[in-house]
Amino acid sequence: MAVLEVRDLHARYSARGPEILKGISFDVEGDDFFAIIGPSGAGKSTLIRCINRLVDPTSGTVKFNGREVTTLSSRDLRLVRRDIGMIFQEFNLIDRMSVMDNVLSGRLGYTGNLRTLFRMFPRKDIDHALHLLDRVGLSDHVDKRADELSGGQRQRVGIARALMQDPKLMLLDEPTSALDPKISREIMALIKEMAEELNVPCLCNIHDVKLAMEFCNKMIGLQDGMTMFAGPTADMNEAKLDEIYAMEVL
């Protein structure tokens, strides 16, 4: 069974605004590294945010492990969200907190208000955070403030924070767009390695087609909110890419 089933998803930000997504459907299986490619403004960010309802879709269905997400109450939505890790283009770390506190914030969905207030995370969470920080290569930076790190290091913190949730699915929103090409490849390789090791499927918005072809096994190509291509990466070719990105020069 697919981990994520998206069917005929539509989205718009305001009643009279333009329709951003015009009926998107796809499945993400348990071992997929699934890319969403397409030019800026195609609706990639909106699509990925409809999965965990940072943006509410106007119609269509999103099934996560067989459970319909679009109709969940806010309480149940939080429980679903903690099973879905997310990595962001601009990292979205809490700058004035330590690397450790940033990684621990991935556990907030499992933590009560009182414990949150005093930042009292259980010992096993701290153990887990240290282990993850070691895996992403930041064991020397545990006590530094997040804003002291370089871009690549900051994204590593973002990866550790997302994995801290013990996610059943990872959403990656342009994880490498703010990084230089060499660091981008390292970050993608790290995400892929961790995802395979922990058996977590990934859904990844990515602008850089070369990286997508290299790391992802399936992809859909969006253009102006519509699916222009869907299938295994191996079926993608130069002509189809040209068609997807045809509007970008405008």
Add this chain to the structure above:
Amino acid sequence: MDSTSGLHLMDQRTDQILARRTKRQRNWGLCAAVLFALVIWSIDVTVVQDTDWERIGSLGEVLESAGQFAGVDWTLFPDLLGPTLETLLIACLGTALGVILCVPATWFGAMNITPFKPVTYPIARLMMTLSRSIHEIVWALFFVAVFGLGAMAGVFAIAMRSIGFIAKMSAEAIEDIDPGPVEAMRAAGANSFQVLLYAILPQVLPQVAGVVIFEWEINIRRSAVLGLVGAGGLGLVFFRQLNTFNFHGVTSVILAILVIIFLGEAVSHAVRRRMI
């Protein structure tokens, strides 16, 4: 085109522009004349008619009256210690209470976190405006009527007067935060309280702390005069010295006020520099 008619058109255009400029100059002249008349009238009403010129007397007598304040009543200083401390404490407690009271106003008054915008946002704006548009002396009169004479009225007056500025600045700081961390915390399954604690507070804390310290510094000045209406502190001593015609004593109180204000400024400066 015929060259003479071209010239004629040009002439017309020049006339138009000139006419417009003359009209504008005339309007400005009119405005200036009205303003000048208003100024003369207000000087007449407030200064010329409203002053007891007999009581002022000659220039020499004016200087003599002012000269009465030259000199310090040193014997008063031991008695000033208590009220000075009281003034400082009114400022500190008033600011602290103000910070607590401004939490709802800040929460309701920040567009991006206000719980129910059409209702809660106007409530917050009303609280902020009310707090700031009523003078601290008026607040003090109100609380003296409520609690009776003494420092407690002063503490509440300072607190109420502080809400507006602290809440307004804090709400604006919250409106200006980077929404990224908020999104990240929501995506991780955090509830609103956790989002506030992890994604919003850390971003605004330095700014809010700076505002609170600034307000505390101003509150020292404010609490120094609250005693004039019986709300405790140095103002009360000031009032007593003036009533008993001990003008040197008045100067002593002013000196004491200056000392704590300088103290406040020094502390505020040092703390804010360390935070940045």
